[in-house]
Amino acid sequence: MKVLLIIPSITDFAAHDMWAAPYGMMVIASALKKHNIEFDILDLLGRNYTRKEYEDGRRRYKRTIIEMPKILRNKNIKRHYAIYGANFDDIEAEVEKLTNTYKLIVMSTTMTYWYYGYKYIYERLKNRFQTSTFAIGGVYVTLLESHSKTVFEGAHIFPNQRLQYFDKLVSEIYGKEFTCFSQPFSLWEFPDVESFSHRRYIPALLMRGCPFNCTYCASKTLVKNLEHKDPIKLADWVIQTCETTGIDNVALFDDAFLYRADEFAKPFLRRIMQSNLRLRLHASNGLHPRFIDEELASLMRKSGFETIRLSLESSDEKIMSITGDKVKRTEYENAIKYLQKSGYKKAELGTYIICGIPHQSPQEVIDSIKYVDDIGGVVYLAEYSPIPNTPLFYESIKISRYDLHEPLWQNNTLMSYWNPSFNEEVLNKLKNFLIGLRKDVDKADDDLQKSKTSK
Ligand code: SF4
Numbered sequence: 001m002k003v004l005l006i007i008p009s010i011t012d013f014a015a016h017d018m019w020a021a022p023y024g025m026m027v028i029a030s031a032l033k034k035h036n037i038e039f040d041i042l043d044l045l046g047r048n049y050t051r052k053e054y055e056d057g058r059r060r061y062k063r064t065i066i067e068m069p070k071i072l073r074n075k076n077i078k079r080h081y082a083i084y085g086a087n088f089d090d091i092e093a094e095v096e097k098l099t100n101t102y103k104l105i106v107m108s109t110t111m112t113y114w115y116y117g118y119k120y121i122y123e124r125l126k127n128r129f130q131t132s133t134f135a136i137g138g139v140y141v142t143l144l145e146s147h148s149k150t151v152f153e154g155a156h157i158f159p160n161q162r163l164q165y166f167d168k169l170v171s172e173i174y175g176k177e178f179t180c181f182s183q184p185f186s187l188w189e190f191p192d193v194e195s196f197s198h199r200r201y202i203p204a205l206l207m208r209g210c211p212f213n214c215t216y217c218a219s220k221t222l223v224k225n226l227e228h229k230d231p232i233k234l235a236d237w238v239i240q241t242c243e244t245t246g247i248d249n250v251a252l253f254d255d256a257f258l259y260r261a262d263e264f265a266k267p268f269l270r271r272i273m274q275s276n277l278r279l280r281l282h283a284s285n286g287l288h289p290r291f292i293d294e295e296l297a298s299l300m301r302k303s304g305f306e307t308i309r310l311s312l313e314s315s316d317e318k319i320m321s322i323t324g325d326k327v328k329r330t331e332y333e334n335a336i337k338y339l340q341k342s343g344y345k346k347a348e349l350g351t352y353i354i355c356g357i358p359h360q361s362p363q364e365v366i367d368s369i370k371y372v373d374d375i376g377g378v379v380y381l382a383e384y385s386p387i388p389n390t391p392l393f394y395e396s397i398k399i400s401r402y403d404l405h406e407p408l409w410q411n412n413t414l415m416s417y418w419n420p421s422f423n424e425e426v427l428n429k430l431k432n433f434l435i436g437l438r439k440d441v442d443k444a445d446d447d448l449q450k451s452k453t454s455k
Pocket of ligand 1: 220255326
């Protein structure tokens, strides 16, 4: 009997596929193939549930407005709540279409505040496949294990720290040795891109984890120790996969892709560059400006690095220092200088500025936006999401009107409803200020895209 792999729909106020491949599931699919265990995939964010697909691999999901979860009702939230990807009717139809029986059903999870949709899908499947074993992993179950046990009653839950037990479960069920996560990351299978080929990008992960410990981030909870792949092997796999599938977009999944760049990122990029393939590399997770030197900036340009998001978060040195000390202004300024020198235009130098963390003032966000604009970057505002068990989560609880232990309130779209310093009016003013600044940059970006397509 086969395994069924489920990629769930998303319930949220907004959702897009910004190169968000289900990396873990794709690795499991490769490991199952290697061990000759057959599987089906129920991808509720797949091609049938896509509204628009962009050349660079990003997608807009099908969107169906649904009633807001009870907890969020009557709170004057002026946004539509929706299910992205397969809606409830689609899910019913997809589940009915499944004619095989499955010994094991595996589901991935991501954001904590998407549990509303996970619960619906799990219950529907549990009802249909009453004798199957269910295994659930991913970010949500790692951050909120106890909560997830109430959502996935009767399932085996695998937080990242206990992923090796997933292998044990598969071995027991299928009566043969199964190895996937119970080995160093360097030996994990590469993701099974072919089985998920409706996603027009290749997910590449060079280093798992992050050396920093920012007060608003759960990276250390998700992955305790840094582990990496051999950069040459990874690059060769990317090149080969691009050649066999014809996909030319590569999404970098690292939290700290540029850390120890001489040992990892530089050899990886050199190898990509030498392939002479015209690849398009995207790093939507954010890059550390501290590690960008002249050589690296040049390699990024020559290897096809297209989506750059520099993690600055704030131009206020005091805030930068107390939230994690991952970058200083001079380091950001140098990174911009080197990237400009290697040929990047302002419109290509995206920079994240965080908005809505406790004790931050709106003026500080405006100052940060102006600073980035002056230096030569283009701001992407990252609305703060309180992540459980991080230092800033506890600070957020102190100032919030609502109970942030409830995962639905951890949604970044709702920051302006619980953070008194950033109410809707303030947030709209900030966004309008940013829109005003970005008009020129967007025009330059349009020109850039036109010049790229005419080449
Ligand atoms: S550098 Fe980025 S990934 Fe690392 S801890 Fe800070 S926010 Fe998280």
